Amino acid sequence: TDSHIDVSGTHDQVVQIETNIDDQTAESLGYAMDKLLANGALDAFFIPIQMKKNRPGTKLTLLVKKQDQDKLTELVFKYTTAKGVRYIPYERTIMQRSFEKITYKNMPVRIKIASFKAVKRITPEYEDCKEIADKFDLSLDTVYDNIKKRYQG
Amino acid sequence: TDSHIDVSGTHDQVVQIETNIDDQTAESLGYAMDKLLANGALDAFFIPIQMKKNRPGTKLTLLVKKQDQDKLTELVFKYTTAKGVRYIPYERTIMQRSFEKITYKNMPVRIKIASFKAVKRITPEYEDCKEIADKFDLSLDTVYDNIKKRYQG
Amino acid sequence: TDSHIDVSGTHDQVVQIETNIDDQTAESLGYAMDKLLANGALDAFFIPIQMKKNRPGTKLTLLVKKQDQDKLTELVFKYTTAKGVRYIPYERTIMQRSFEKITYKNMPVRIKIASFKAVKRITPEYEDCKEIADKFDLSLDTVYDNIKKRYQG
Amino acid sequence: TDSHIDVSGTHDQVVQIETNIDDQTAESLGYAMDKLLANGALDAFFIPIQMKKNRPGTKLTLLVKKQDQDKLTELVFKYTTAKGVRYIPYERTIMQRSFEKITYKNMPVRIKIASFKAVKRITPEYEDCKEIADKFDLSLDTVYDNIKKRYQG
Amino acid sequence: TDSHIDVSGTHDQVVQIETNIDDQTAESLGYAMDKLLANGALDAFFIPIQMKKNRPGTKLTLLVKKQDQDKLTELVFKYTTAKGVRYIPYERTIMQRSFEKITYKNMPVRIKIASFKAVKRITPEYEDCKEIADKFDLSLDTVYDNIKKRYQG
Amino acid sequence: TDSHIDVSGTHDQVVQIETNIDDQTAESLGYAMDKLLANGALDAFFIPIQMKKNRPGTKLTLLVKKQDQDKLTELVFKYTTAKGVRYIPYERTIMQRSFEKITYKNMPVRIKIASFKAVKRITPEYEDCKEIADKFDLSLDTVYDNIKKRYQG
Numbered sequence: 042t043d044s045h046i047d048v049s050g051t052h053d054q055v056v057q058i059e060t061n062i063d064d065q066t067a068e069s070l071g072y073a074m075d076k077l078l079a080n081g082a083l084d085a086f087f088i089p090i091q092m093k094k095n096r097p098g099t100k101l102t103l104l105v106k107k108q109d110q111d112k113l114t115e116l117v118f119k120y121t122t123a124k125g126v127r128y129i130p131y132e133r134t135i136m137q138r139s140f141e142k143i144t145y146k147n148m149p150v151r152i153k154i155a156s157f158k159a160v161k162r163i164t165p166e167y168e169d170c171k172e173i174a175d176k177f178d179l180s181l182d183t184v185y186d187n188i189k190k191r192y193q194g
Numbered sequence: 195t196d197s198h199i200d201v202s203g204t205h206d207q208v209v210q211i212e213t214n215i216d217d218q219t220a221e222s223l224g225y226a227m228d229k230l231l232a233n234g235a236l237d238a239f240f241i242p243i244q245m246k247k248n249r250p251g252t253k254l255t256l257l258v259k260k261q262d263q264d265k266l267t268e269l270v271f272k273y274t275t276a277k278g279v280r281y282i283p284y285e286r287t288i289m290q291r292s293f294e295k296i297t298y299k300n301m302p303v304r305i306k307i308a309s310f311k312a313v314k315r316i317t318p319e320y321e322d323c324k325e326i327a328d329k330f331d332l333s334l335d336t337v338y339d340n341i342k343k344r345y346q347g
Numbered sequence: 348t349d350s351h352i353d354v355s356g357t358h359d360q361v362v363q364i365e366t367n368i369d370d371q372t373a374e375s376l377g378y379a380m381d382k383l384l385a386n387g388a389l390d391a392f393f394i395p396i397q398m399k400k401n402r403p404g405t406k407l408t409l410l411v412k413k414q415d416q417d418k419l420t421e422l423v424f425k426y427t428t429a430k431g432v433r434y435i436p437y438e439r440t441i442m443q444r445s446f447e448k449i450t451y452k453n454m455p456v457r458i459k460i461a462s463f464k465a466v467k468r469i470t471p472e473y474e475d476c477k478e479i480a481d482k483f484d485l486s487l488d489t490v491y492d493n494i495k496k497r498y499q500g
Numbered sequence: 501t502d503s504h505i506d507v508s509g510t511h512d513q514v515v516q517i518e519t520n521i522d523d524q525t526a527e528s529l530g531y532a533m534d535k536l537l538a539n540g541a542l543d544a545f546f547i548p549i550q551m552k553k554n555r556p557g558t559k560l561t562l563l564v565k566k567q568d569q570d571k572l573t574e575l576v577f578k579y580t581t582a583k584g585v586r587y588i589p590y591e592r593t594i595m596q597r598s599f600e601k602i603t604y605k606n607m608p609v610r611i612k613i614a615s616f617k618a619v620k621r622i623t624p625e626y627e628d629c630k631e632i633a634d635k636f637d638l639s640l641d642t643v644y645d646n647i648k649k650r651y652q653g
Numbered sequence: 654t655d656s657h658i659d660v661s662g663t664h665d666q667v668v669q670i671e672t673n674i675d676d677q678t679a680e681s682l683g684y685a686m687d688k689l690l691a692n693g694a695l696d697a698f699f700i701p702i703q704m705k706k707n708r709p710g711t712k713l714t715l716l717v718k719k720q721d722q723d724k725l726t727e728l729v730f731k732y733t734t735a736k737g738v739r740y741i742p743y744e745r746t747i748m749q750r751s752f753e754k755i756t757y758k759n760m761p762v763r764i765k766i767a768s769f770k771a772v773k774r775i776t777p778e779y780e781d782c783k784e785i786a787d788k789f790d791l792s793l794d795t796v797y798d799n800i801k802k803r804y805q806g
Numbered sequence: 807t808d809s810h811i812d813v814s815g816t817h818d819q820v821v822q823i824e825t826n827i828d829d830q831t832a833e834s835l836g837y838a839m840d841k842l843l844a845n846g847a848l849d850a851f852f853i854p855i856q857m858k859k860n861r862p863g864t865k866l867t868l869l870v871k872k873q874d875q876d877k878l879t880e881l882v883f884k885y886t887t888a889k890g891v892r893y894i895p896y897e898r899t900i901m902q903r904s905f906e907k908i909t910y911k912n913m914p915v916r917i918k919i920a921s922f923k924a925v926k927r928i929t930p931e932y933e934d935c936k937e938i939a940d941k942f943d944l945s946l947d948t949v950y951d952n953i954k955k956r957y958q959g
């Protein structure tokens with residue numbers, strides 16, 4: 042649900058890498074997430090899981106391009122305490138995307154237009170809105186709402 | 195774990211549709227779940243996930259019949275803010291099911307009998323029990339327990 | 348929701364001890380839970396929490412008797428990596444409880460009868476049912492259902 | 501974050517009722533939530549908790565008016581398997597609220613205006629938007645966005 | 654992240670068995686987890702899921718060897734209330750493992766050495782450390798830290 | 807469990823601010839967490855909650871100093887969509903803390919020494935270790951383990 046995937050077609054393939062972790066701290070897992078995202082993972086997220094022996098474990102999931110599977114496997118072994126990882130190859134359907142640019146408060150804002158058959162959705166880019174929210178000391182929702190009001194797509 | 199799947203054999207195939215959502219409200223996701231179930235999803239559920247940038251996201255999962263994959267993909271794009279979905283084809287093993295009918299407090303109750311080799315399980319149907327619980331102002335467990343006591347399967 | 352609280356009145360007071368943990372592994376937290384329960388905590392449970400810096404942390408909660416607050420505080424510091432704990436004093440309402448004994452498959456089973464005004468609930472004791480399930484190789488639900496059918500309370 | 505609290509002042513008091521549940525099914529808990537909300541609970545929600553003996557339990561929390569504490573306690577005992585409940589008295593700060601009405605697609609929509617010092621927020625009422633979304637076969641976000649665009653508050 | 658998988662190569666295949674459960678209690682699910690692990694599941698864990706009709710359900714996941722798929726399917730039907738299970742075949746990459754033995758406080762401790770290309774990780778075995786922690790009344794982290802300090806691998 | 811609380815005594819008081827959110831996106835909540843932590847909240851975390859109408863909501867919890875309660879209340883109303891917040895005053899017990907400094911790879915590392923009666927725990931500071939891990943391209947656990955081995959407290 043993000044612009045972190047730069048495809049424009051409507052079908053592609055990714056690999057999901059999963060591992061359950063019960064012997065790494067949350068501090069260290071937070072650090073690992075940043076490193077994995079900075080090194081080519083398309084997405085990374087945690088799910089809380091309840092493991093044997095009353096362990097409040099964490100399932101790490103990565104989405105990666107097929108050609109990055111080996112590299113990211115090695116990085117999971119480097120940054121986490123996982124001793125094995127498992128793979129699911131995914132087929133995906135992606136909405137078609139295009140971008141427009143507007144200005145708001147003299148700041149540039151990209152507008153992402155995602156479409157699929159009859160469905161069309163408009164989303165101001167998070168990073169642009171965040172910059173405006175930071176600069177003018179506004180909540181993110183205020184910036185989003187105002188930009189959506191202005192956009193005449 | 196429900197009667198929402200009307201197969202009676204012991205093997206079938208379904209497709210799991212997944213997407214991670216970080217830009218839709220819980221109110222709107224609750225609405226989407228109802229719509230997706232009302233339009234052919236066999237099952238729909240949410241898993242709380244921890245996404246990058248401290249986002250408390252939600253993973254939406256649907257189980258759908260293979261022939262409904264395209265239709266449900268479009269409905270996910272319509273009712274949620276997902277910009278892509280991914281698929282896992284599942285093989286399943288399903289217990290064999292049959293139904294009997296009894297009456298309890300003059301109300302009809304279907305009894306689901308699920309069996310697989312040596313295992314046999316008896317479950318009064320939720321919707322029937324709910325109707326009785328509503329009418330007689332009882333907890334669901336009271337109704338279930340009483341019906342199980344009466345049933346001489 | 349258990350027999351682990353041996354009061355019979357309808358009101359009492361307990362203290363809830365809480366702490367958020369981001370620097371201890373799930374393995375070690377599972378070990379800690381066992382130790383805290385074995386040393387006087389009335390109840391102990393984990394809630395998955397999403398902490399700053401993308402940390403998939405864990406909130407540990409204990410319910411303890413007021414007179415055990417200091418002892419359990421020290422044990423939390425011993426078995427977890429918490430560097431501080433916080434307290435909420437709770438007032439509680441407890442259902443009145445009594446016990447009966449029946450036999451099932453020649454094994455003794457305590458039946459807990461919990462009542463509060465018009466509400467009355469019957470629960471076979473977990474540990475007794477577990478012993479029967481283990482011995483006769485049954486699921487817990489089978490044992491529960493059969494005992495509930497037999498009990499003529 | 502809802503119109504379910506009909507106060508207009510900025511301070512009030514509520515009581516939180518909590519209980520951990522490990523011996524009731526999810527089906528039955530879903531039924532209980534509906535009943536508790538229909539009988540005076542201001543809010544009700546579930547938190548997944550990890551209890552002793554590898555139990556994936558559920559913490560039920562209710563917010564109730566002080567004068568409803570006894571009634572809701574009894575209803576918790578009626579509709580759930582809890583054998584005890586605990587209380588926290590809360591003080592709250594509530595934004596001041598007023599309502600305006602607009603029409604959209606010839607349907608009435610209440611607009612909630614919540615304000616607190618310099619903060620002012622505009623929210624179309626969920627139930628009104630849901631009715632429009634249902635009638636015109638739209639997603640909830642589409643209705644919200646369009647109404648926000650029209651509102652000249 | 655455990656020694657529960659006795660392969661030493663770097664690739665293998667496992668089957669994931671999944672089912673969503675909404676009609677079994679947490680007590681009974683905790684019992685089921687123990688039985689499934691004792692009967693050949695390589696791993697078993699719970700994920701809290703939010704199902705239709707406000708049900709706080711539980712997703713049970715097992716990892717099993719391909720040759721154990723049928724046996725574990727039957728055991729899921731025996732010990733849980735699932736009426737169907739679904740499968741994902743996984744390919745895995747496993748770190749290479751070897752073991753050394755040291756003594757600490759006159760107790761034997763196996764040290765697991767996991768390696769993959771440039772990555773090498775050292776982990777004292779949980780069960781050995783637990784025995785020492787129990788015997789000398791120490792936290793698990795204290796035992797781990799001391800053993801790691803002593804080990805000159 | 808962090809150095810984010812600069813008290814050195816063993817008792818203090820904080821206020822917990824809570825609110826349930828069902829009408830704000832995860833993106834916007836992630837932004838809000840950063841702002842609240844940057845503006846004086848001692849701690850901030852999210853708990854996934856299951857709200858009425860199938861909403862996968864989020865409970866935001868802040869720990870704040872008593873004198874910051876009003877300011878943080880206003881900031882919650884500014885950065886989130888909450889229309890009310892509730893308070894619990896907490897008493898806490900805090901371990902006594904002191905710091906030592908060592909160098910590792912020519913980088914300074916603060917060692918936090920937390921003690922309470924017979925319990926003493928040693929923790930290298932996260933931010934220092936993170937800087938070293940970043941600079942030398944190591945996992946956080948590698949840095950922690952090496953520093954713990956070197957420290958002769």
Ligand code: NI
Pocket residue numbers: 042043044216
């Ligand atoms: Ni995204």
Ligand code: NI
Pocket residue numbers: 042043044167216217833
């Ligand atoms: Ni996004």
Ligand code: NI
Pocket residue numbers: 195196197673675
């Ligand atoms: Ni079901």
Ligand code: NI
Pocket residue numbers: 195196197320527675676
């Ligand atoms: Ni069902």
Ligand code: NI
Pocket residue numbers: 348349350522
């Ligand atoms: Ni209990």
Ligand code: NI
Pocket residue numbers: 348349350473522523680
């Ligand atoms: Ni119990």
Ligand code: NI
Pocket residue numbers: 501502503828
């Ligand atoms: Ni609300």
Ligand code: NI
Pocket residue numbers: 221501502503626828829
């Ligand atoms: Ni609301």
Ligand code: NI
Pocket residue numbers: 063654655656
């Ligand atoms: Ni493991």
Ligand code: NI
Pocket residue numbers: 063064374654655656779
């Ligand atoms: Ni392990």
Ligand code: NI
Pocket residue numbers: 369807808809
């Ligand atoms: Ni901390």
Ligand code: NI
Pocket residue numbers: 068369370807808809932
């Ligand atoms: Ni910390």
